[in-house]
Amino acid sequence: MLKRLNINYKHLPILVTVGLFILMYIFGSMRYTGFMSSQVFLNLFINNAFLIILAVGMTFVILTGGIDLSVGSVIALTSMVAADLIMNAQLSPWLVIPISLLVGTTLGLINGCIIHFFNIQPFIVTLAGLFLARGLAYLINIESIAITDPFFDFMAKTRIPIGDSFISISVVIALVVVLIGVYLAHYTNFGRTVYAIGGSEQSAVLMGLPVGRTKILIYTFSGFCASLAGLVFTFYMLSGYALHANGMELDVIASVVIGGTLLTGGVGYVAGSVIGVLILGVIQTIIIFEGTLSSWWTKIAIGVLVLAFIVFQRILVVRSNVKKAAGANNVDIKESSPPLKTKSM
Amino acid sequence: GGESEKSSGENGGSDSTETDSGGSDSSGDKGGDSEKLVIGFSQVGAESEWRTANTKSMKAAIEDAGHELKFSDAQQKQENQIKAIRSFIAQKVDAIVFSPVVETGFETVLQEAKDAGIPVFLSDRAVDIEDDSLWATFLGSDFVEEGRKAARWMVEEYKDEEGPINIVELQGTVGSAPAIDRKEGFEEVISEYPEKFKIIKSQTGEFTRSKGKEVMEAFLKSDGENIDVLYSHNDDMAIGAIQAIEEYGLKPAEDIKIIGVDAVRGAFEAMADGKMNVTVECNPLTGPQMVELIEAHLAGEKIEKRVSVEEGIYTMDQAEELLPTRKY
Amino acid sequence: MIKSRLFWPILVLVLILLLNLFFDPGFFSVEVRGGHLTGSLIDILNRGAPLILIAIGMTLVIATAGIDLSVGSVVAMAGAMAAFVVSKPGLSDDSLVPLFTALALAIGLSVVAGMWNGLLVSRIGVQPIVATLILMVAGRGIAQLITNGQILTIYYEPYSFVGGGYLLMLPFSIFIVAAVLALALFLTRKTSIGLFIESVGSNPEASRLTGLNSKNILLMVYIFSGFCAGIGGIILSSNVSAADGNNAGLWFELDAILAVVIGGTSLMGGKFHLMGTVIGALIIQSLTTTIYSIGIPPEVNLVVKAVVVLIVCLLQSPEFRKKVLGGLKSKANRDAKGVA
Amino acid sequence: MSAKTPMLRMDGINKVFPGVKALTNVNFRLFPGEVHALMGENGAGKSTLVKVLTGVYASDGGTVTLEGKPIQITTPLEAQEFGISTVYQEVNLCPNLSVAENIFVGREPRKRGRIDWKEINRRAEELLSTRLNLNIDVTRELDSYSVAIQQMIAIARSLNVSAKVLILDEPTSSLDTNEVEQLFAVIRKLKSEGLAIVFISHFLDQIYEISDRITVLRNGNWIGEYMTKELPRLELVSKMIGKELDVLAEASSNKRIFKGGESFLQADQVYKKGKIQPFDLNMNRGEIVGLAGLLGSGRSELARLLFGADKSDGGTIKINGKKVSLNSPKQAITNGIAFSSENRKTEGIIGDLSIRENMILAIQGVKGWFRYIPRKKQNEIVDEYIKLLNINPPNPEQLIKNLSGGNQQKVLLARWLITNPELLILDEPTRGIDVGAKAEIQKLMLSLSEKGMSILFISAELEEILRTCQRIAVLRDHEKVSELENDNGITQQDIMKEMAGGM
Ligand SMILES: Nc1ncnc2c1ncn2[C@@H]1O[C@H](COP(=O)(O)OP(=O)(O)OP(=O)(O)O)[C@@H](O)[C@H]1O
Ligand SMILES: Nc1ncnc2c1ncn2[C@@H]1O[C@H](COP(=O)(O)OP(=O)(O)OP(=O)(O)O)[C@@H](O)[C@H]1O
Ligand SMILES: [Mg+2]
Numbered sequence A: 001m002l003k004r005l006n007i008n009y010k011h012l013p014i015l016v017t018v019g020l021f022i023l024m025y026i027f028g029s030m031r032y033t034g035f036m037s038s039q040v041f042l043n044l045f046i047n048n049a050f051l052i053i054l055a056v057g058m059t060f061v062i063l064t065g066g067i068d069l070s071v072g073s074v075i076a077l078t079s080m081v082a083a084d085l086i087m088n089a090q091l092s093p094w095l096v097i098p099i100s101l102l103v104g105t106t107l108g109l110i111n112g113c114i115i116h117f118f119n120i121q122p123f124i125v126t127l128a129g130l131f132l133a134r135g136l137a138y139l140i141n142i143e144s145i146a147i148t149d150p151f152f153d154f155m156a157k158t159r160i161p162i163g164d165s166f167i168s169i170s171v172v173i174a175l176v177v178v179l180i181g182v183y184l185a186h187y188t189n190f191g192r193t194v195y196a197i198g199g200s201e202q203s204a205v206l207m208g209l210p211v212g213r214t215k216i217l218i219y220t221f222s223g224f225c226a227s228l229a230g231l232v233f234t235f236y237m238l239s240g241y242a243l244h245a246n247g248m249e250l251d252v253i254a255s256v257v258i259g260g261t262l263l264t265g266g267v268g269y270v271a272g273s274v275i276g277v278l279i280l281g282v283i284q285t286i287i288i289f290e291g292t293l294s295s296w297w298t299k300i301a302i303g304v305l306v307l308a309f310i311v312f313q314r315i316l317v318v319r320s321n322v323k324k325a326a327g328a329n330n331v332d333i334k335e336s337s338p339p340l341k342t343k344s345m
Numbered sequence B: 001g002g003e004s005e006k007s008s009g010e011n012g013g014s015d016s017t018e019t020d021s022g023g024s025d026s027s028g029d030k031g032g033d034s035e036k037l038v039i040g041f042s043q044v045g046a047e048s049e050w051r052t053a054n055t056k057s058m059k060a061a062i063e064d065a066g067h068e069l070k071f072s073d074a075q076q077k078q079e080n081q082i083k084a085i086r087s088f089i090a091q092k093v094d095a096i097v098f099s100p101v102v103e104t105g106f107e108t109v110l111q112e113a114k115d116a117g118i119p120v121f122l123s124d125r126a127v128d129i130e131d132d133s134l135w136a137t138f139l140g141s142d143f144v145e146e147g148r149k150a151a152r153w154m155v156e157e158y159k160d161e162e163g164p165i166n167i168v169e170l171q172g173t174v175g176s177a178p179a180i181d182r183k184e185g186f187e188e189v190i191s192e193y194p195e196k197f198k199i200i201k202s203q204t205g206e207f208t209r210s211k212g213k214e215v216m217e218a219f220l221k222s223d224g225e226n227i228d229v230l231y232s233h234n235d236d237m238a239i240g241a242i243q244a245i246e247e248y249g250l251k252p253a254e255d256i257k258i259i260g261v262d263a264v265r266g267a268f269e270a271m272a273d274g275k276m277n278v279t280v281e282c283n284p285l286t287g288p289q290m291v292e293l294i295e296a297h298l299a300g301e302k303i304e305k306r307v308s309v310e311e312g313i314y315t316m317d318q319a320e321e322l323l324p325t326r327k328y
Numbered sequence C: 001m002i003k004s005r006l007f008w009p010i011l012v013l014v015l016i017l018l019l020n021l022f023f024d025p026g027f028f029s030v031e032v033r034g035g036h037l038t039g040s041l042i043d044i045l046n047r048g049a050p051l052i053l054i055a056i057g058m059t060l061v062i063a064t065a066g067i068d069l070s071v072g073s074v075v076a077m078a079g080a081m082a083a084f085v086v087s088k089p090g091l092s093d094d095s096l097v098p099l100f101t102a103l104a105l106a107i108g109l110s111v112v113a114g115m116w117n118g119l120l121v122s123r124i125g126v127q128p129i130v131a132t133l134i135l136m137v138a139g140r141g142i143a144q145l146i147t148n149g150q151i152l153t154i155y156y157e158p159y160s161f162v163g164g165g166y167l168l169m170l171p172f173s174i175f176i177v178a179a180v181l182a183l184a185l186f187l188t189r190k191t192s193i194g195l196f197i198e199s200v201g202s203n204p205e206a207s208r209l210t211g212l213n214s215k216n217i218l219l220m221v222y223i224f225s226g227f228c229a230g231i232g233g234i235i236l237s238s239n240v241s242a243a244d245g246n247n248a249g250l251w252f253e254l255d256a257i258l259a260v261v262i263g264g265t266s267l268m269g270g271k272f273h274l275m276g277t278v279i280g281a282l283i284i285q286s287l288t289t290t291i292y293s294i295g296i297p298p299e300v301n302l303v304v305k306a307v308v309v310l311i312v313c314l315l316q317s318p319e320f321r322k323k324v325l326g327g328l329k330s331k332a333n334r335d336a337k338g339v340a
Numbered sequence D: 001m002s003a004k005t006p007m008l009r010m011d012g013i014n015k016v017f018p019g020v021k022a023l024t025n026v027n028f029r030l031f032p033g034e035v036h037a038l039m040g041e042n043g044a045g046k047s048t049l050v051k052v053l054t055g056v057y058a059s060d061g062g063t064v065t066l067e068g069k070p071i072q073i074t075t076p077l078e079a080q081e082f083g084i085s086t087v088y089q090e091v092n093l094c095p096n097l098s099v100a101e102n103i104f105v106g107r108e109p110r111k112r113g114r115i116d117w118k119e120i121n122r123r124a125e126e127l128l129s130t131r132l133n134l135n136i137d138v139t140r141e142l143d144s145y146s147v148a149i150q151q152m153i154a155i156a157r158s159l160n161v162s163a164k165v166l167i168l169d170e171p172t173s174s175l176d177t178n179e180v181e182q183l184f185a186v187i188r189k190l191k192s193e194g195l196a197i198v199f200i201s202h203f204l205d206q207i208y209e210i211s212d213r214i215t216v217l218r219n220g221n222w223i224g225e226y227m228t229k230e231l232p233r234l235e236l237v238s239k240m241i242g243k244e245l246d247v248l249a250e251a252s253s254n255k256r257i258f259k260g261g262e263s264f265l266q267a268d269q270v271y272k273k274g275k276i277q278p279f280d281l282n283m284n285r286g287e288i289v290g291l292a293g294l295l296g297s298g299r300s301e302l303a304r305l306l307f308g309a310d311k312s313d314g315g316t317i318k319i320n321g322k323k324v325s326l327n328s329p330k331q332a333i334t335n336g337i338a339f340s341s342e343n344r345k346t347e348g349i350i351g352d353l354s355i356r357e358n359m360i361l362a363i364q365g366v367k368g369w370f371r372y373i374p375r376k377k378q379n380e381i382v383d384e385y386i387k388l389l390n391i392n393p394p395n396p397e398q399l400i401k402n403l404s405g406g407n408q409q410k411v412l413l414a415r416w417l418i419t420n421p422e423l424l425i426l427d428e429p430t431r432g433i434d435v436g437a438k439a440e441i442q443k444l445m446l447s448l449s450e451k452g453m454s455i456l457f458i459s460a461e462l463e464e465i466l467r468t469c470q471r472i473a474v475l476r477d478h479e480k481v482s483e484l485e486n487d488n489g490i491t492q493q494d495i496m497k498e499m500a501g502g503m
């Protein structure tokens, strides 16, 4: 059946994930009035635009078997730098935006260089990055800085109508980043090297791939995404604050992993991570719509929903893998299925 | 690693003994209490006892008034709070109450609420937005004033003594509004006596008991007997610090004077035991007052933009007597 | 000596302690006060006890190429559970029954929590980071459910002994740490468990084909991690005589992982070093204490921490020593030669 | 030929690993249009020399000149840029990428700036089928194929560049005769195009068939460079091992047939969908049974079912007449079965552990968590096997990942011998093992079977099978097609006919 649909078995986990996402959405729609509106759906994107951007960068990092813990703090630092430059230094947004984007990119570059040249575990390097970025944000200002700049206002408040509903400019930015991410992952040398490193770093070196350069680029890219997400977050909040996005790195990592990427590297899709973000978003929306949970039941409910999702995902994926293995012999082994990864979603 | 995420700490206010009095609010009668309202309430989290008491009060008041509550806990994250407000708008609630995690950053979503015609009520913390048409009113307290109060008590306490008086300060979570404001208010007052009062150490205890204890231990190790006063941004840290002082072998409240903020039950117990000198009050039980404000506003009455509440200050000698009446 | 894996971490630890000495000449002194030994060094051990315990459990989990994010929540749960039992008013200090009930329930709960993680990872095959993330979120909810969102204050003296009492003039928590460390060392050195853990962490498929039951090994390490976190939670709550469902053990998971990595264990699994972890935890704790006592403004805490973490790791990296320190040395040599 | 100037020279190469002097003053010359064989025992330093040349390891002294210019290569990437293409000893490809991608990654064909996937798949298919005669689905992931196929893919990758130097480090270790012939055809063609080729193998036949020149290493030392035609086999062997020893003659004289004892294991209609059709197999005590078949015929699959490494979908297995369920390796091991996988890198060695730990792992697994073998006892056992199998370096605390390929294989063999199994399944156990050791292992197998152990032996070398086995089961297309008694009448040709589809 799968063959007839022209679906590659490699895409199964992601299909399962999408399916479960839709199921969850239907569940919410049946249970709560107002859940089914298109705006609630679009809000998933509006509210999570920065997470989507972070997830794209993080997917690349995790695909190489690494991790980047500094992204949440980089958001805080970027928002702080942007707010400080706009409000206190009175710079033009056209200067502020590139400078802010450089913040995370530079930090990412430094992370990547330390990881590569001194062969230190990414976890610890980026953990130091986490401390450092937030610490620097505190040094700029420990109070939050509200931004009242026409350009930022425009970015924050412009609504792009879609039917009766709307999305924000940030959503467009996020979607563009996703497209770039997909393109990078599947249609460039760089992207394929990322997958190769994740499959076996040692082999990638021996195959003569530019492993070091790619690893440094990965962390730079993740840092860039974090800064871009920081800007989007700044549009979202219209303020800079050292405590922004505290602990967000875990949300991102969770989204990426829920979206089907293996932490050990080599397996996963950018699009999967986006769905991972949306799934966490739906879980949160369901809980808000439920509206009767006390603080602690909220936490327990999040745990239970994530659990239910993960377990279903595992069971469905394992089942279909068994079927796939069993079916393989009936189909002629040599028959080619549609090219892998070409239709990268 | 990392920071505690309690950007809000504690606050609120009004006289604890008459919780639903409400300073200058103009709620008056209950606007005919006919309709059943749907009220969305976005709380910061449940990071402290104070916060839990605040949540309970709000829930009870809304339910007692016969309205429907949509409650959402933001787990101390501003982005969650914005999401919650958006979904309140999607659910077309009649009014939104929220305790902002941070002062800034709510402009866009409040604009959305305004466009949807839903009034927004701020609880216990203001927002820093120029356009004040975005919210109906703010009911809450003034952290800077709390800091001033703490300092004034101290100045009074030491008025007969010679300086220098050495103070150590346990700050709240770095960057959180209560921490910043309580520090500011306190410093503002003591800056009038630059020779006499000196803050010799100031470090964050992240509003928690265990950190309060740990930091105080370190203070005692390095400055020991020199410390005269402990100013703690909340009672919990003060209680932790009291333990550290006792373990170090000094007498809390005697060798080191202890000032807390919040007036939670634990502080009263400590004061009743003679281990703490004073606590500046911050009352979380603002639910009934908030409900009155909402009803009044929806009934078309004009209400003040800022309804602040009087804050008390309690000392050791009052503790014994008041302890049984404390609800949180 | 320099070859030893522990050399660099120990060097950093010593440097941090010496830094303290510079600010406080009496830093190393240990004196008898009120019948027990006190002093900064003992304080660091005492205060660091929960972190050391949790990091010990974490070491074994990481050795299997896993990770346990739920330890902080388990700390809160265990503390809440114990406090739930002993915070009832009117407990007599003479009866030890409540103490043991509390300890049993708290440890029981954390073992169950660990088992839950272990089952998700080993039987259902969920990636460790997500599997334990579930309890990381929900566990705090459970802790607050137990305490009903309050900070439970404990007035029952025997319980306070666990984390605040003294035995043979030393804080009791130090003995607990020693006991758990000894247990861990015993299990990993005197039984085959250590070998199996390293084997599963290094190459799970080959281990399976060698007849190791990797599922049970995974289950075991998560249970042990839960157990360690539970004891850590008891010490923490007992030390402040209170249980705070929301804040107890917040961010412990990061510190514990940091300690493990500083101690020389790789997050990719395989070889692990328990003593290295202990040193790592001590570095983190001394750093914290140092920051508090030498009066660093709180805004700068994180920057200092970042710098120290980086220095430790750079020093441990052979590549760094070769490229940078070695570079300096050879440059110095060259210069010397040039002069001559 | 000697009139030519060498294309590549390595002079006075040294390489030291902590505790091991892997190369001492080694010289190497490579001429265009020649196949140069690098010979030496396991651990002699062949792979290390290759890795120094291609920049995987930094050398500790010595010079490299390419076409007269001294060069310095610090990464495999640079080596490639200098036109040196390499197939390393262990399969070094990415298991998560498709076959086609493994061949092209790093130099993908592009169309309008982006990777042209259609083209990649087409060219990969073409390359495999025309040059190596391998028709497989190139869009499947690499790790769905057996080691032998992976080896072919690695070769295909190395052929897919216009190189000046091609290095093949034991490319044939698990290929059978047909595949080797394919490969040799390709090598001859490249040679005629003027490529310089380094070829490493432990198969003397292959060396004499394909090479023009031989460099011998022993213990990291350079022994000499010879023209293949001028160096008789026995002399080559004695140069490699450093003493006059007629191992080959000794080994072949070992061919003895034992009559098996009573039945130990009976498999009845065991199968796994998509992997192997229902088969019957009877293993008697003290009997060596060989499994023969072409690449991917299902030999490894059959073995894995008997060991519980994969779960069977049906059929029964009896041990000593009693029905048992073999659902996990652990159950198989407790039933007295041992299995040494063909894929030593991913399914065999535990890289982070020492030789000692790798060796005792299986027996310790049987004993469980609390009956830990005391360290002293461990050392005794390990020393015994290091001596028995002549493992080099003989240091039990050396990490296994630092051993040469052949020595790793010996450690794995020791791991299973220590458990003293009743049935030993060996999937390509002699892969990458030098001539001397191979003979030793064959001898060992014979003596074990004499003591009553039954052995299931999988090998791509029919000669080896014929020499040691009493019965030979032949597989074709995932199905057991026949079983031959190895009496004196049977020849390699007979088996090959069966394998290819009984003509
Ligand atoms: N990374 C390493 N660290 C330490 N020792 C090493 C390392 N790599 C190789 N060696 C040692 O160097 C010596 C040469 O190994 P090498 O792999 O070159 O042998 P080889 O000739 O290729 O053997 P084989 O025929 O078994 O493949 C061996 O003694 C081996 O143990
Ligand atoms: N020539 C081939 N064409 C298609 N698939 C193959 C081929 N060779 C191997 N495979 C795949 O590889 C899997 C492994 O085969 P298996 O390991 O059982 O073969 P084998 O007889 O042991 O051969 P080898 O000598 O390669 O180890 C098979 O299930 C099959 O799907
Ligand atoms: Mg080799």
Ligand SMILES: [Mg+2]
Pocket: D146, D299, D300, D301, D342, D427
């Ligand atoms: Mg095989």
